[in-house]
Amino acid sequence: xxxxxxxxxxxxxxxxxxxxxxxxxxxxxxxxxxxxxxxxxxxxxxxxxxxxxxxxxxxxxxxxxxxxxxxxxxxxxxxxxxxxxxxxxxxxxxxxxxxxxxxxxxxxxxx
Amino acid sequence: xxxxxxxxxxxxxxxxxxxxxxxxxxxxxxxxxxxxxxxxxxxxxxxxxxxxxxxxxxxxxxxxxxxxxxxxxxxxxxxxxxxxxxxxxxxxxxxxxxxxxxxxxxxxxxxxxxx
Numbered sequence: 001x002x003x004x005x006x007x008x009x010x011x012x013x014x015x016x017x018x019x020x021x022x023x024x025x026x027x028x029x030x031x032x033x034x035x036x037x038x039x040x041x042x043x044x045x046x047x048x049x050x051x052x053x054x055x056x057x058x059x060x061x062x063x064x065x066x067x068x069x070x071x072x073x074x075x076x077x078x079x080x081x082x083x084x085x086x087x088x089x090x091x092x093x094x095x096x097x098x099x100x101x102x103x104x105x106x107x108x109x110x111x
Numbered sequence: 112x113x114x115x116x117x118x119x120x121x122x123x124x125x126x127x128x129x130x131x132x133x134x135x136x137x138x139x140x141x142x143x144x145x146x147x148x149x150x151x152x153x154x155x156x157x158x159x160x161x162x163x164x165x166x167x168x169x170x171x172x173x174x175x176x177x178x179x180x181x182x183x184x185x186x187x188x189x190x191x192x193x194x195x196x197x198x199x200x201x202x203x204x205x206x207x208x209x210x211x212x213x214x215x216x217x218x219x220x221x222x223x224x225x226x
């Protein structure tokens with residue numbers, strides 16, 4: 001079983017829409033969680049860390065559900081520039097120097 | 112800060128040739144990671160270093176792959192001999208102390224094509 005699983009999408013949404021992605025992780029002892037954004041033919045870039053109490057950064061909200069072992073990313077008022085692949089990343093407690101990446105969810109925001 | 116610097120950006124080589132990829136981490140970061148990304152397998156961790164010492168190389172696919180970090184500001188990933196299935200984007204990333212407050216920072220990557 002993969003450490004981190006994501007729906008590959010694509011999610012095709014109109015500008016201004018609200019869209020949410022989920023990501024499940026297999027190891028209940030996982031410690032740290034992140035969302036990264038990757039544009040086509042570019043490197044992954046940190047979008048935001050995910051904290052236990054949930055956190056928000058502008059139009060982006062991240063949530064952690066430890067009981068069900070998933071994290072989510074909510075994007076409000078989608079912009080064309082939000083089109084990218086969103087990678088879920090988990091850092092396990094048993095090896096806190098390792099980061100496990102999901103395969104990514106592709107988002108297409110259309111005019 | 113210049114960020115993580117990788118070279119070359121693109122490499123095209125013939126099967127059987129030696130390939131060397133280079134990485135300069137962010138100054139002050141004491142962890143360095145090499146990842147490989149393909150459409151089929153996504154991002155895979157190959158090896159990581161802490162204070163220039165290889166800690167976990169369990170992701171290195173075969174003996175044809177080797178990595179070194181001779182000092183805090185330079186690392187290489189070598190493939191010898193290269194094969195077409197090695198074609199991928201290779202990313203180097205660095206971190207001060209992996210945690211929520213110090214996540215990974217990636218270089219631009221090296222796009223390797225082996226014909």
